Amino acid sequence: MNLFSKAYKAVHNVYKYEQTAAIDVGALQRIIVTFGIIMLLIDMENLRQGKWLIGIATFVVAVICVLAALLLRRFEQVRTLCKITSIVLLFLSIPILFLGANAGFSLLWYFLIPLITLILLGIPFGAPICIGFGCAVMLMFWTPLRHYLLYSYRHDYYLFYPIFYWAFCLIVVIMDIFYKEYRIKQSENEKNLQAEVDKALLQTKNMLVGSVAAIGRMIDEKDSYTRRHSQRVAEYARLIARYLPNQTFSEEEILLLYHCGMLHDIGKIAIPDHILNKPDPLTKQEYEIMKTHTLWGEEILSELEFLQQADLTAAYHHERYDGKGYPRGLKADELPLSVHIICAADALDAMNSDRCYRKRCTKQFIIREFEKGAGKQFEPQVAATVVQLVKSGKIQTIGETDAKTETTAN
Helix, strand or coil: CHHHHHHHHHHHHHHHHHHHCCCCHHHHHHHHHHHHHHHHHHHHHHHHCCCHHHHHHHHHHHHHHHHHHHHHHHCCCHHHHHHHHHHHHHHHHHHHHHHCHHHHHHHHHHHHHHHHHHHHCCHHHHHHHHHHHHHHHHHHHCCHHHHHCCCCCCHHHHHHHHHHHHHHHHHHHHHHHHHHHHHHHHHHHHHHHHHHHHHHHHHHHHHHHHHHHHHHHHHHHHCCCCCCHHHHHHHHHHHHHHHCCCCCCCHHHHHHHHHHHHHCCHHHHHCCHHHHCCCCCCCHHHHHHHHCHHHHHHHHHCCCCCCCCHHHHHHHCCCCCCCCCCCCCCCHHHCCHHHHHHHHHHHHHHHCCCECCECCCEHHHHHHHHHHHECCCECHHHHHHHHHHHHHCCCCCECHHHHHHHHHHC
């Protein structure tokens, strides 16, 4: 009973495997080419014996086999083609049995049917084909019907051909199950190994992202007037990406954009503290030094292959849609959409947070700035998305009433 259960489980696993496994075109090509070559060798004997009609037919079949093998990869529905061919061969077996084509030798080629149908096309399709042919042979060789055959086979041929055929089918089935069980286990091992590798890579990536993000937070802490600025920019960027019309970002892309937002100001680590925390307006020279944080950010992040475009967002988050930004004056389509989103998120947080030189801006002011800046400072769709998020309250700002109250209190 235990052996039967194991056999049933193996067949069930193979059946499931065959539902998804692609046909081995290479193996099929080798079978067809081998068949064609052997047919050509046999044809030499047919021609030597003067069997011109059979010789010509055999030669044509051999040439078709070789051409079919060469062109097989050009067909998109190889499995369907093989099924049709197998069914045609099954129906042709009846006249071949009756006529004893090629002096009975043609029946030997039907030993290829189990190889093609069971191994390449699967047991659900191959079993009925093989059983159908085997039953037809038994019926015509082991019953009185054999007396009505046009060709008279040898006595031992009548007796042993069906036995050899069924034995060969059994061997093929056993080999097929063992082979596909091996393939199933190999595939599972590969999946498990890949899952472990992916898990390890994800842990490493998260550790690296966490480390770099910690540096980003350290930069925010370094600038007393923009604490948690990078965190807010990352949150705004994620929100803009989710609601941007005519654009569909995957969760992985949105997470990448979030990390880019966290790291966009990392170049400020190279800016002296007396410039970064200066409460008074910067001099022209100090401002030029401050602008270099974009280039420092690009250099720091350029080697992080697991955070694609992080170096671009760090380098270009002060560029403008009209090309009047810095450091390189790029514009419009010269910048990826991720950069346009970070640019808008950075400007939004600048307006929506307190700075040393002013209080946070009102809701109406922010809306007006983004509406005026669409197509100039900001990418139009990104700007429109920010406006909608602010209007809907998904991005919290202070209203006019709150602003007046705050101004009166001060």
